[in-house]
Amino acid sequence: MNKRRLATALLVLLLLIGCAGCLGVRPEDSGAAPVSPPTLKVLYATVEAGSEAVVHAAENYRRKTGVHVEVSTFPYNSLQEKVFSELSRMSGEYDLIAVDTPWIPKIIRHLEPLTPYIRNSASAGDIDDFIAKLFLDTSVFDKDKPQRAPVAMDTIDLDRITAAGFDVWSLPIQSNVLTVSYRKDLFQNEANRAAFRQRFHRELDIPNTLDEYLDIAKFFTRDTDRDGMIDLYGTTLMAGKHEANFVDYKSFLSDFGGELFDEKLQPVFDSDAGVKALKTYGKWILTEKVTPPDVLSYSWDEVEIAFGYGKAVMGMNYHDMKLQPNVGGQVGYFMFPGVKRGDTLVRGPHFGSWGLAVNKYSEHKAEAFALAGYLTSAEVQRDYLRFRQHVTRKSAYAAARALPDESLREYYDVLGRSLNVGVGRPRIKNYDQVSEAVQTAVQQYLTGKKPADAALHDAAEKVKISMRENGY
Template identity: 65%
Template sequence: MKRWRVGWITLLVASLLLAGCSQSGGGGPEEQPSAPRPLRVLYATVEAGSEAVIAATERYQAITGQPVEVDTFPYNSLQEKVFSELARKSGQYDLMAVDTPWMPRILPHLEPLSAYIRSANPPIRVDDFIAKVFLDTSVFDSIQSRQQPPAMDVVDVDRIQNAGFDIWSLPIQSNVLTVSYRKDLFLDSANRSAFRERYGRELEVPQTLDEYLDLARFFTRDTNGDGTVDLYGTTLMAGMSEANFVDFKSFLNVYGGELFGHNMRPVFNSPAGVRALETYGDWILKDKVTPPGVTGYTWDEVEIAFGYGQTAMGMNYHDMKLNPKVQGQVGSFMLPGVERNGTIIRGPHFGSWGLAVNKYSRQKQAAFDLAAYLAGVEAQQGYLKYRHHVTRMSAYEAARHLGDTSLREYYDVLGASLRVGVGRPRIKNYNQLSEAVQTAVQSYLSGRQSAKAALDQAVDTVSQFMIMEGY
């Protein structure tokens, strides 16, 4: 755990000194105003851009005089901490960073925010949030948490409440699957000529998964002539972790599949699901366009492989940079999809962090005010220099004026990807779903089961869990 105390110690010492001075004078002691009680914030580490948010918290303290303490934890520890604090109805933390899949379990312990939003002064401009991000992250039915909120292009608090939903957090960071690529390799004249000769079209950013595979095959090669492949076309995150689940989920979305049917029964063993897993496996086992150790990769290994020039393209949930020893230029593009009736259907996985007010806090209004600032227009534009994954349209507009070409391009891709992304299912046993699919992916990649058999087994497992949870 990392703890950041923002100015409150100085204020506390100063208040004690002032109190002492007031009682040492000739007259009776003068009553001094008490120092504000520190707001306590429970936040993630790098997963939710802690550096940017802590810097903004320091600015908030300087502006308002409100002392703030921020405790940061890595993902798994944070989840345990949030759940344990709320389970014992503790008011120790006033504001909490919450990952979207936790929401169905913890809604009864959070403060609904619609009334706070309506009375906020200055207004917090909910219409400036990317609507898909806001609805997925923050809008839930407190009784039937699995229900999807009404679709809307612009966030409207009245429409949300009239449909039986409320707002339970403010989106602070969104992550979505995008592709970083070696732009220098794509622009190389020799590569362009060779690709044109081999495939009969120009070497360009791919729009479909088939085009992506062609590029991955083209760039998989022995670059130094020693008989060993040392450059691979792409990466995947096929290790036994949440990473392989959201990889599979993204392929499933592209092929038109779903995790659950209308009755909340798992259906990812459909033909679309089988095609998604077989395609995923072919890239590794048949086409061999990924590094040899990719069946153990998560987001960290992907970044290392791409950064050290081992791959021409790499999928991840943030922009990736090259190691200074690797000479090259990095660009970004959206996860490719499938063409249907002249339209490219995409479905990159996305998920967001929200700032939620603890129902048991003794400073709920002050906690909301801090959340409104941290998720506000000014703060989010300030996050750009930290490469933070902002959630407001105005911040993406500001990003178009950044001097760093690569970063400017990434924000453009990130914003466009969030608008077509597919979020997580709203279920209380999300971790069980993820682990069952992870096992299926690994079972197929290791050759223990066919894609259909592995997914059938995972569906059976998830079905039992869903019944146990009352779905």
């Protein structure tokens, strides 16, 4: 009996050792190597998409979760080349990718649809905190027909989005819209206010229409040092042959009720509204001369320099602009002005946003989505405010109302209201060719090579050919 009991005891001991894992013994206790979280690699832009804020948030994510995040940043053109190259060779090197909206029609088949991840996410309910117009333009596409515009809605409804044949392909991380920075100190100057009232028979206030804006630009265009030369201009424009030129014209076009394409994707920017928009734009430069004389070489960079050094009283750009210390003064902000159509004020500032998309070829797609959710979350976006990031959530704009800096509070108010009326870019694979054709037309008119109607007509014919060549 003793031998039998001893044999039985040994058998039980062996079974217990063999089933150690069943009893909750940890891998490290048994000598197995612990499983470490993956390193997530992010391909991101530089200052144009608020890289400083995002890199800071990624480091916070590592501290909170233990997941190491590597953020590689590239300037716009280099980033576009890198993204297209990585995806064309189906590389899973980068898990999360910053995507500018016009790229999506070209790369959508290389991206992971995010709707299932959103539905399974614990934070899925806060998706309607994103500004709806911005979210729809940035993130919602039909994979088979990316040129289709999504269903309009004031609050994001995932069921309506998918029922209409769309999916979510990114989470909005940063937004841009055309706004106006202005010299608040000069607007509030009592001598200026009295002189303006005498000349225009109204108060010197923030303009709502393009006509009101032009009056103010004419008023402030002057020779301040009385040497016979104009040295202060009313406004800036981005009239160089550049993408900035295209979106400048596009904003004027939208104000006048025009569009780039009709519902059949036929170019219609050479319409009466398109010609009027271009002539108005040209009038400010060529006839009224309320812009600096070298404005035909300006993009967003030159606009910032001209305004910052006190060369212009108002300046249009896609971020808040500051004055150099030696200039002095105070900066305020207002929405891009519109055009009255009956009793309705139509505003059409160009806008666009960056989204965070999950690489279809990543081996860590679920983890990449979790990181995207964190980087675009309400809590993190509120923290982005201290980096002056162009946030994408309504709650972040609400939080901006409590910022101690009055100028920054004003800018976020203008930015948020402008995003709600902004007009996005066409959803086409050949966006760059369309932009190039319109840039050329604007330059041809401004330099006297062609009349406005002829320049736009010729550009529209080029766009028709490009659209056919791209299967539209």
